[in-house]
Amino acid sequence: MTTEPEAPANRTPTLTDVAKLAGVSVATASKAINGRGEVRATTRVRVLEAAELLSFAPNALARGLLSGRTGTVGLLTSDLEGRFSIPILMGAEDAFGAGQVSVFLCDARGDAIREKHHVRALLSRRVDGLIVVGSRTDPRPPLAGNLPVPVVYVYAPSANPNDISITVDNVGGGRLAIEHLLACGRRNIAHITGEAGFQAARDRAEGAAAALADAGLRMVGDRPYFGSWDESWGRAAAHMVVERHSEVDAIFCGSDQIARGVLDALRDLGRDVPGAISVIGFDNWEAISADSRPRLTSIDMNLKRLGVVAGQRLFEAIDGAVSSSEEFPGRLVMRESTLPLR
Amino acid sequence: MTTEPEAPANRTPTLTDVAKLAGVSVATASKAINGRGEVRATTRVRVLEAAELLSFAPNALARGLLSGRTGTVGLLTSDLEGRFSIPILMGAEDAFGAGQVSVFLCDARGDAIREKHHVRALLSRRVDGLIVVGSRTDPRPPLAGNLPVPVVYVYAPSANPNDISITVDNVGGGRLAIEHLLACGRRNIAHITGEAGFQAARDRAEGAAAALADAGLRMVGDRPYFGSWDESWGRAAAHMVVERHSEVDAIFCGSDQIARGVLDALRDLGRDVPGAISVIGFDNWEAISADSRPRLTSIDMNLKRLGVVAGQRLFEAIDGAVSSSEEFPGRLVMRESTLPLR
DNA sequence: GTAGACCTCTAAAACGTTTTCGACGATGTT
DNA sequence: AACATCGTCGAAAACGTTTTAGAGGTCTAC
Numbered sequence: 001m002t003t004e005p006e007a008p009a010n011r012t013p014t015l016t017d018v019a020k021l022a023g024v025s026v027a028t029a030s031k032a033i034n035g036r037g038e039v040r041a042t043t044r045v046r047v048l049e050a051a052e053l054l055s056f057a058p059n060a061l062a063r064g065l066l067s068g069r070t071g072t073v074g075l076l077t078s079d080l081e082g083r084f085s086i087p088i089l090m091g092a093e094d095a096f097g098a099g100q101v102s103v104f105l106c107d108a109r110g111d112a113i114r115e116k117h118h119v120r121a122l123l124s125r126r127v128d129g130l131i132v133v134g135s136r137t138d139p140r141p142p143l144a145g146n147l148p149v150p151v152v153y154v155y156a157p158s159a160n161p162n163d164i165s166i167t168v169d170n171v172g173g174g175r176l177a178i179e180h181l182l183a184c185g186r187r188n189i190a191h192i193t194g195e196a197g198f199q200a201a202r203d204r205a206e207g208a209a210a211a212l213a214d215a216g217l218r219m220v221g222d223r224p225y226f227g228s229w230d231e232s233w234g235r236a237a238a239h240m241v242v243e244r245h246s247e248v249d250a251i252f253c254g255s256d257q258i259a260r261g262v263l264d265a266l267r268d269l270g271r272d273v274p275g276a277i278s279v280i281g282f283d284n285w286e287a288i289s290a291d292s293r294p295r296l297t298s299i300d301m302n303l304k305r306l307g308v309v310a311g312q313r314l315f316e317a318i319d320g321a322v323s324s325s326e327e328f329p330g331r332l333v334m335r336e337s338t339l340p341l342r
Numbered sequence: 343m344t345t346e347p348e349a350p351a352n353r354t355p356t357l358t359d360v361a362k363l364a365g366v367s368v369a370t371a372s373k374a375i376n377g378r379g380e381v382r383a384t385t386r387v388r389v390l391e392a393a394e395l396l397s398f399a400p401n402a403l404a405r406g407l408l409s410g411r412t413g414t415v416g417l418l419t420s421d422l423e424g425r426f427s428i429p430i431l432m433g434a435e436d437a438f439g440a441g442q443v444s445v446f447l448c449d450a451r452g453d454a455i456r457e458k459h460h461v462r463a464l465l466s467r468r469v470d471g472l473i474v475v476g477s478r479t480d481p482r483p484p485l486a487g488n489l490p491v492p493v494v495y496v497y498a499p500s501a502n503p504n505d506i507s508i509t510v511d512n513v514g515g516g517r518l519a520i521e522h523l524l525a526c527g528r529r530n531i532a533h534i535t536g537e538a539g540f541q542a543a544r545d546r547a548e549g550a551a552a553a554l555a556d557a558g559l560r561m562v563g564d565r566p567y568f569g570s571w572d573e574s575w576g577r578a579a580a581h582m583v584v585e586r587h588s589e590v591d592a593i594f595c596g597s598d599q600i601a602r603g604v605l606d607a608l609r610d611l612g613r614d615v616p617g618a619i620s621v622i623g624f625d626n627w628e629a630i631s632a633d634s635r636p637r638l639t640s641i642d643m644n645l646k647r648l649g650v651v652a653g654q655r656l657f658e659a660i661d662g663a664v665s666s667s668e669e670f671p672g673r674l675v676m677r678e679s680t681l682p683l684r
Numbered sequence: 685g686t687a688g689a690c691c692t693c694t695a696a697a698a699c700g701t702t703t704t705c706g707a708c709g710a711t712g713t714t
Numbered sequence: 715a716a717c718a719t720c721g722t723c724g725a726a727a728a729c730g731t732t733t734t735a736g737a738g739g740t741c742t743a744c
Contacts, residue, residue, distance in 0.1 A: 012490050014730060025694045030732060040692060055487070057466045061412065062730035065403045065699045072467070075447070080432045090422045093449050102463055105417070105447040107435050121444055123354075125402045125414070145397075148354050231633040257629070264635070287599070287629065291573040293606070356700060367724045372702060382722060404700035407729045 013054040022050040033058070064126060071100045073314060074122035076115060078156075079135040080107045083285060084303060088133050088154050091307020095315070101128075110135070119143060129314045132158075133307075137170060138199040150317035154310040155303070157325065164317065165325040166310045168301045170200050173330035174207025177252045177280050177299055180332055182215055184340040186250035186278055190220035192237040192262060193254025194229035201226060201254055204282065208252055220245045229254070234261020242269055242277075249277055250338075256281035256288040259296055263337065267293070278338040294336035301330050355396035364392040375400070406468060413442045415656060416464035418457065420498075421477040422449045425627060426645060430475050430496050433649020437657070443470075452477070461485060471656045474500075475649075479512060480541040492659035496652040497645070499667065506659065507667040508652045510643045512542050515672035516549025519594045519622050519641055522674055524557055526682040528592035528620055532562035534579040534604060535596025536571035543568060543596055546624065550594055562587045571596070576603020584611055584619075591619055592680075598623035598630040601638055605679065609635070620680040636678035643672050 019029035024043060031039045032047035033056075039047075050056075064070035075092060077085045093103055104122055108115035122130065129149045134140050134156020142158040143151060150164075157165030181189050191208050194201045205224040212219050221241065227233035234253060238261065241248055253259035259281030263273060271277050273294055281289055284300035306328060313323050361371035366389060373381045374389035381389075392398075406412035417434060419427045435445055446464055450457035464472065471491045476482050476498020484500040485493060492506075499507030523531050533550050536543045547566040554561050563583065569575035576595060580603065583590055595601035601623030605615060613619050615636055623631055626642035648670060655665050 015732095016730075026731080027695075027733080028693060031693090034732085036732095038692065043692080057462060059407070059730050060467045061403045061407045062699085063732075065401070065407060065701090065730085066732055068699085070403065072446075080428060080435070086422060086428060089447075090449065093422070093447065102446050102448070102467060104414075104444050105431075105435065106444070107432065120399060124399045125444060257633070261633075291599070291603075358700075368701080369703080369724055369726090370722085373723090376702085378703090380722065385722080401700050404729085405702075407700085407731090408702055410729080 013056045015056070015058065017054055018047065018050045018056050021054065022047045068126075070126045070128055072102050072104055072125065072127050073311075074104045074106060074118075074125075074127040074130045076106050076108060076118060076122075076130060076132045077135075078108055078110045078115075078133070082135045083283070084135060084155055085133050087303035088307035088310070091304040091309075092131055092133075092154075092311040093307075094304070095308045095311025101315075116144065119147075123148065129318050131310050131314055132156075133310075136198055136200065137168065137203070150314060152310045152314045152317065154306055161325070163325075164313055164323060166306055166313065167325070167327050168303075168306065169327045169329045170203035171207035171210070173282065173299045173301065174204035174209075174252075175211040176207075176330055176332055177204075177282065178208045178211035178215075180297070180334075180338065181250040181252060181278055181280060182211070182217075184250070184274075184278055184338050187217060188220050188245070188247045189217070189250045189252060190241045190245065190248050191224040191252045191254070192234060192241065192258055193224050193226055194233075194258065196226040204254055220248045224254075227258075229257060231257050231261035231264070234258035235265040236261075238262040238265035239269070242266070242271065251277060251279050253279065253281045256283045256285045256296060256298055259298070259337075260288050260292055263292055263294075263296070274337055274339045280338050284333045289333075289335065292337075297335045297338040298333050299330040300333050302328060355398045357398070357400065359396055360389065360392045360398050363396065364389045410468075412468045412470055414444050414446055414467065414469050415653075416446045416448060416460075416467075416469040416472045418448050418450060418460060418464075418472060418474045419477075420450050420452045420457075420475070424477045425625070426477060426497055427475050429645035430649035430652070433646040433651075434473055434475075434496075434653040435649075436646070437650045437653025443657075458486065461487075461489075465490065471660045473652050473656055474498075475652075478540055478542065479510065479545070492656060494652045494656045494659065496648055503667070505667075506655055506665060508648055508655065509667070509669050510645075510648065511669045511671045512545035513549035513552070515624065515641045515643065516546035516551075516594075517553040518549075518672055518674055519546075519624065520550045520553035520557075522639070522676075522680065523592040523594060523620055523622060524553070524559075526592070526616075526620055526680050529559060530562050530587070530589045531559070531592040531594060532583045532587065532590050533566040533594045533596070534576060534583065534600055535566050535568055536575075536600065538568040546596055562590045566596075569600075571599060573599050573603035573606070576600035577607040578603075580604040580607035581611070584608070584613065593619060593621050595621065595623050598625045598627045598638060598640055601640070601679075602630050602634055605634055605636075605638070616679055616681045622680050626675050631675075631677065634679075639677045639680040640675050641672040642675050644670060 015026050015029055019026045028039055029047050032044040106118040108118055130151045133154045139159040140156045142160045142163055153163055153165040157167050225237045227237055251262055253262055259279055262279055266273050266277060273279055281296045281298040284298040289296035289298045316323055357368050357371055361368045370381055371389050374386040448460040450460055472493045475496045481501040482498045484502045484505055495505055495507040499509050567579045569579055593604055595604055601621055604621055608615050608619060615621055623638045623640040626640040631638035631640045658665055
């Protein structure tokens with residue numbers, strides 16, 4: 001019978017195994033692997049070779065238990081299926097990079113009980129920090145209890161202004177859309193948007209109104225058309241606007257889905273877009289905006305960037321830095337639905 | 343000066359603190375909290391009260407270090423923005439429930455190097471198992487190295503048939519679509535689909551062809567129209583089909599986006615849907631299918647269920663059970679684009 | 685040749701739990 | 715009264731790592 005020379009049973013190899021194989025103590029092995037000084041070059045390579053041979057991976061649990069830092073963060077979302085959470089989540093994942101930090105994902109599904117439960121589980125796993133991402137821009141109640149780790153809120157700000165919240169400047173976004181339409185030479189602009197119960201709808205409308213006022217213009221219909229966020233509302237509202245206000249030459253829509261409905265309705269009505277009427281959407285949801293006829297100009301909220309910044313801020317906060325809330329502007333993505341008048 | 347009675351400095355409370363406060367040993371405190379026998383009822387409540395008072399949460403690292411089980415799993419995805427990963431991810435998250443298991447999310451972004459890196463990090467964190475979710479149904483190379491934990495592949499199967507893969511029955515899905523059109527009384531059916539390089543496109547086409555053959559019918563144009571997965575291809579192909587084969591009375595589309603393009607083109611051509619031509623899509627992507635004119639009948643792949651099953655199978659595998667690959671059928675979601683002939 | 689400085693390494697403690705095993709006292713049995 | 719039984723509890727080991735304090739050796743300088 002043959003004895004296997006460096007097979008430590010069938011367990012996953014531990015630092016002790018590496019040390020034994022390299023003929024040193026665990027202390028030395030640890031220092032060699034972590035690049036601490038205090039170890040001769042030749043010894044270091046011997047240890048590293050042993051580690052490689054056993055394909056040793058340090059046990060993060062043991063390390064975390066000792067150091068108090070786990071290199072993990074919790075990401076609490078309220079609706080995974082939501083279009084808004086995903087890019088943010090990607091951004092946050094990016095911020096932590098292929099680096100040292102891993103992300104615990106939890107979907108509370110809008111349920112406060114479930115959220116509390118997830119927070120407990122995450123704290124029990126000793127995460128170094130938490131990112132809370134909401135599904136609407138309305139302020140949300142902060143996490144209960146005074147937590148032992150820093151928290152960053154994204155998209156939906158915390159109702160507590162002392163918390164760190166990373167949000168979208170929807171007022172600025174509305175302004176951006178109107179200013180673009182004005183730059184295209186439009187003067188009779190209507191605003192069709194989603195439910196008035198959403199802060200996002202109200203903010204975008206406020207920005208739009210302000211931009212029009214600055215230009216000395218009235219909004220067609222004198223106020224926004226609030227409704228729902230979907231295509232069918234866009235179609236219905238477009239019919240209404242065109243019928244009542246034949247002078248309309250541009251429509252700012254609160255979402256790309258609404259804009260898509262508007263485009264379809266205008267097509268049915270025989271109105272040329274962008275010749276007779278320009279249309280601009282919001283969200284820059286590629287699946288909707290990039291393949292419509294004509295392709296849809298839209299405001300992109302840079303959600304991924306939001307996620308990245310949230311990750312960075314959390315990181316800094318973990319390292320003891322104090323930072324405050326930030327609001328990020330949107331970005332105009334120009335396509336053919338708003339070609340300028342010649 | 344007042345001394346604070348039960349404030350253990352400012353650390354997060356440990357079991358020792360609880361034990362001290364309750365006037366017992368850590369061993370007893372542990373047993374009381376975990377419901378092990380061996381402890382008197384009155385003692386148990388004293389310990390539980392102490393734990394509650396300190397809002398003690400057991401350190402999962404220490405527990406995992408000792409038991410070898412961490413109650414965490416890694417979820418490796420290749421494209422977070424993809425529509426397919428998200429429902430699966432949700433399902434998996436669901437399967438682990440508000441229960442004991444937390445999910446580490448990693449996006450490899452289709453990069454093998456990054457994937458390897460993530461696997462290392464996850465193993466270092468001593469996950470109990472891995473779920474690998476792909477973005478297309480083509481088989482993917484299995485994770486390299488013989489891993490110390492079970493792995494379940496979802497959506498994209500592993501190229502190694504010995505691995506556990508949970509996939510969609512796309513052949514059956516194609517069959518389902520055609521059988522529905524036949525049941526609606528259609529006989530001249532065309533198939534417009536995505537890139538032939540995708541296994542999904544080929545499988546769905548195969549199922550469609552088989553169902554037509556079973557009914558003794560030919561596919562309009564004699565073969566599928568392969569193209570791309572987007573609306574503009576749907577529009578172009580619809581024009582082509584209608585022009586060349588005026589007898590066509592139904593179109594099976596390989597995706598809802600293609601179907602959406604087909605609907606728009608038929609509308610332009612003045613063909614009534616579903617009166618003259620029925621249209622059925624694939625994916626049941628609500629944002630596309632639920633608000634079109636008419637609303638789109640589609641095949642739903644039950645992706646969330648796929649995720650749930652993957653989570654369950656992984657769980658069982660962790661507990662030592664052996665299971666094999668499974669393929670799940672799709673489900674017909676009927677809307678107005680395929681009303682039966684009267 | 686001796687004292688100190690310096691380099692390399694090791695033993696041991698620590699992190700917070702769970703589990704095993706033995707101790708102790710009370711109770712029941714003969 | 716002696717003994718076995720039972721229920722309750724605590725001491726200590728274990729998990730795998732990092733860090734501290736110190737031991738031992740070699741080298742330089744006087």
